[in-house]
Amino acid sequence: MMRKVMIVLAVLLLALAGCDGKQKNALLAAQNAYASAIRWGEYESAWQRVDPEYREQHPLTELDLERYAQVQISAYRDLDSTVLPDGSPARLIEIGVINRHTQAERSVRYREEWRWDPEKKTWWVRQGLPDLWAGS
Template identity: 55%
Template sequence: MRLLKVLLLLCLCAVAGGALASKKTNELERNQYAWSGAVRWGEFEQAQNLIDPIYRKAHPVTALELERYKQVQVSSYRDVGSSLDKERGLAVRDIEIGVINRHTQAERTVRYREEWRWDPIAKTWWLTSGLPDLWDGM
């Protein structure tokens, strides 16, 4: 009887652990979707809410930088590869962003790597790589 109780308890722990891992994955997907949407539609001020507060404090975005983002239109946002390390609470997603200069109408593609970390206190995923550099290579 005691063995049965121990086995039942172990099964419950395994199920609970799986549910927690699934919840973390769902939260990551939800935050990545919100981030992608904000960047895709040019809502860079809104996107900053998903950036790690520690990173935001160390790398504040200036008003001038936000004005630069208004000079471009994002035409596409494609996930070209991703990885997730649930145990360490880290995720990486490689992105291709189509960018159109509003003044010249010239379009180009920029590569960007999203880096995410799980915050066990806030129970959320934070982006630790900051806003994408849409002028990379120019």
């Protein structure tokens, strides 16, 4: 297990080789904050890490929030880190999802893609919140 963690960290560091130190630190902080928000069911907070252009084109509705309230996250695992052709970092994430009503647990895989905003000096998740109902 420790070896896998070291490999993932090495790949992530290589993926960030094109970024300066402040961007690397900002990316790690953004990814940690986003993962923590998802992990603890703070979807409105996680939504604030989503690219503003995406948020404008795909607003989060009350119905969306009600759907997220029906599940509990049991795990948020970084399975793989890569660099996209445009040089942006991406991570393959496995999320453990528990239905609050049935207590049935399942796993969902989700790909996070990150974009650096030089104007705001922050990283954004390019797509919306994870689709926790994929394949359901």
